[in-house]
Amino acid sequence: MEDGDVLFRQDQPTSGLCRVVTGCVTLQRSSLNGDKLTLHRAVADGLFAEASIISERYHCDAVCNVPGRVLKISKTDVISTMRTTPVFSEGFTRLLAVQVQRYRAHIEMLAIGSAKERVIAAVQAGYFDATVTELATRINLTHESCYRAFRDLCEDGRMIRTGRGQP
Amino acid sequence: MEDGDVLFRQDQPTSGLCRVVTGCVTLQRSSLNGDKLTLHRAVADGLFAEASIISERYHCDAVCNVPGRVLKISKTDVISTMRTTPVFSEGFTRLLAVQVQRYRAHIEMLAIGSAKERVIAAVQAGYFDATVTELATRINLTHESCYRAFRDLCEDGRMIRTGRGQP
DNA sequence: GGCTTCATATGATCCAAATCATAAAGCTTT
DNA sequence: AAAGCTTTATGATTTGGATCATATGAAGCC
Numbered sequence: 001m002e003d004g005d006v007l008f009r010q011d012q013p014t015s016g017l018c019r020v021v022t023g024c025v026t027l028q029r030s031s032l033n034g035d036k037l038t039l040h041r042a043v044a045d046g047l048f049a050e051a052s053i054i055s056e057r058y059h060c061d062a063v064c065n066v067p068g069r070v071l072k073i074s075k076t077d078v079i080s081t082m083r084t085t086p087v088f089s090e091g092f093t094r095l096l097a098v099q100v101q102r103y104r105a106h107i108e109m110l111a112i113g114s115a116k117e118r119v120i121a122a123v124q125a126g127y128f129d130a131t132v133t134e135l136a137t138r139i140n141l142t143h144e145s146c147y148r149a150f151r152d153l154c155e156d157g158r159m160i161r162t163g164r165g166q167p
Numbered sequence: 168m169e170d171g172d173v174l175f176r177q178d179q180p181t182s183g184l185c186r187v188v189t190g191c192v193t194l195q196r197s198s199l200n201g202d203k204l205t206l207h208r209a210v211a212d213g214l215f216a217e218a219s220i221i222s223e224r225y226h227c228d229a230v231c232n233v234p235g236r237v238l239k240i241s242k243t244d245v246i247s248t249m250r251t252t253p254v255f256s257e258g259f260t261r262l263l264a265v266q267v268q269r270y271r272a273h274i275e276m277l278a279i280g281s282a283k284e285r286v287i288a289a290v291q292a293g294y295f296d297a298t299v300t301e302l303a304t305r306i307n308l309t310h311e312s313c314y315r316a317f318r319d320l321c322e323d324g325r326m327i328r329t330g331r332g333q334p
Numbered sequence: 335g336g337c338t339t340c341a342t343a344t345g346a347t348c349c350a351a352a353t354c355a356t357a358a359a360g361c362t363t364t
Numbered sequence: 365a366a367a368g369c370t371t372t373a374t375g376a377t378t379t380g381g382a383t384c385a386t387a388t389g390a391a392g393c394c
Contacts, residue, residue: 029275037278039271051271054264059271082256089249089256096263097221103270104206104218104226108196110277111204111307113382115351131371140278145351147373280352282381298341312381314343 001025001070007062014052016074020044023068029060038138040099041065050096053078115141119149120158168192168237174229181219183241187211190235196227205305207266208232217263220245282308286316287325 001007001023008015010029018025020042027040027048039060042048052058053075064070082089109125112118122128122139136146153159168174168190175182177196185192187209194207194215206227209215219225220242231237249256276292279285289295289306303313320326 029271037275039274051264051268054261055268059268079257082260083253086250086253086256089253089260090246093249093256093260093263094221096260096267097218099267100263100270101218101222101226103267103274104196106274107206107270107277108204110274113350132373133371142352143372144353144374148351151373280380299343300341309382310342311344311383315381318343 001064002067003064005064007064007070008049008058009061010059011057013056014049014058014075016072016076017047017049017052017078018042018062019071019073020046020048021069021071023064023070024066025062025070026065027060027062036137038134044068047095050092050099110140115145115149116153119146120153123159168231169234170231172231174231174237175216175225176228177226178224181216181223181225181242183239183243184214184216184219184245185209185229186238186240187213187215188236188238190231190237191233192229192237193232194227194229203304205301211235214262217259217266277307282312282316283320286313287320290326 007018007025022044024044025042025048026038027042028036028038030036040048043066049058049062078092082092105125109118109121112121118139118141119135122135127138128135132146132150133143136143139146141149150159150161154161174185174192189211191211192209192215193205194209195203195205197203207215216225216229245259249259272292276285276288279288285306285308286302289302294305295302299313299317300310303310306313308316317326317328321328
């Protein structure tokens with residue numbers, strides 16, 4: 001899996017769920033006006049496309065972010081394993097529940113009105129793992145506003161930034 | 168269960184998941200500055216507090232919206248039933264997966280910049296089931312902006328509103 | 335009936351974030 | 365090393381949504 005590789009695309013029929021062994025995959029949806037929205041990012045040992053087992057079509061694109069390896073598990077395998085192995089069921093359920101909580105937290109973050117507060121919340125939640133532009137997009141801000149928020153927060157002494165190159 | 172009844176509160180230890188038989192329950196979180204955020208609304212036959220089986224404490228409040236009956240299922244019961252009854256496991260998983268999709272759709276909606284477009288998307292998604300104020304809060308708008316969006320959309324001929332009293 | 339409360343609705347004003355513009359630093363690539 | 369790209373960064377301007385103010389109609393209550 002190389003950088004930019006598309007593992008599946010929105011509206012394609014679902015084949016099953018995926019496990020990231022190494023590397024990183026982002027799930028994104030393109031809206032009608034063309035701009036992309038990152039919904040989830042799966043890193044090593046993370047699962048994605050969990051919803052694929054219940055829906056017939058993927059509802060977002062999966063694009064490779066960091067080169068690595070991905071394991072595909074077919075839909076039928078998942079369902080049969082769930083029937084035979086309760087531990088797997090439990091683990092899978094737990095995983096989905098964690099996702100639900102994560103999304104809830106994200107929605108809560110998006111409800112924060114002020115850009116500064118939203119940026120702080122995002123950084124505290126560990127969202128700042130790539131570029132500022134990417135962080136900004138994830139929390140519905142322009143990169144300009146995000147840079148300014150960083151600057152102001154540093155000026156206020158609420159944040160200290162070191163080594164810009166690697167965040 | 169009467170209107171305004173609190174079924175559980177944020178940070179209380181979890182007891183299990185709940186099923187709405189009749190009535191309606193909203194899950195909401197209060198932020199630090201005191202204003203509430205609706206995360207989910209469960210109507211008849213809906214489950215809520217699914218995440219309770221994996222976390223030790225509730226991470227939001229459950230408040231009765233419309234009087235009715237709610238069934239509580241203990242955490243241990245859920246886990247043991249999952250072990251013995253694969254069909255239950257499957258159904259539960261499906262439910263969580265649906266939730267994940269719902270949240271993803273919601274996040275996507277919140278990414279819509281223009282108030283007018285966001286309101287349209289919300290209405291199309293079936294969010295307008297109560298008051299305008301409530302709809303506005305759910306999509307991170309003030310009720311004023313929401314009313315204006317409705318008015319403008321009607322003026323543009325993109326929407327027709329009838330019978331204001333009951334939406 | 336009169337009172338309160340809430341949802342609806344709109345006008346006026348303000349402000350923060352978007353937009354537009356520009357530039358330097360860093361990094362690939364040729 | 366020069367060219368081309370992205371990321372970081374900030375200034376100037378605009379604008380759309382928030383805020384504040386106000387009014388009306390409907391529901392509930394004593």
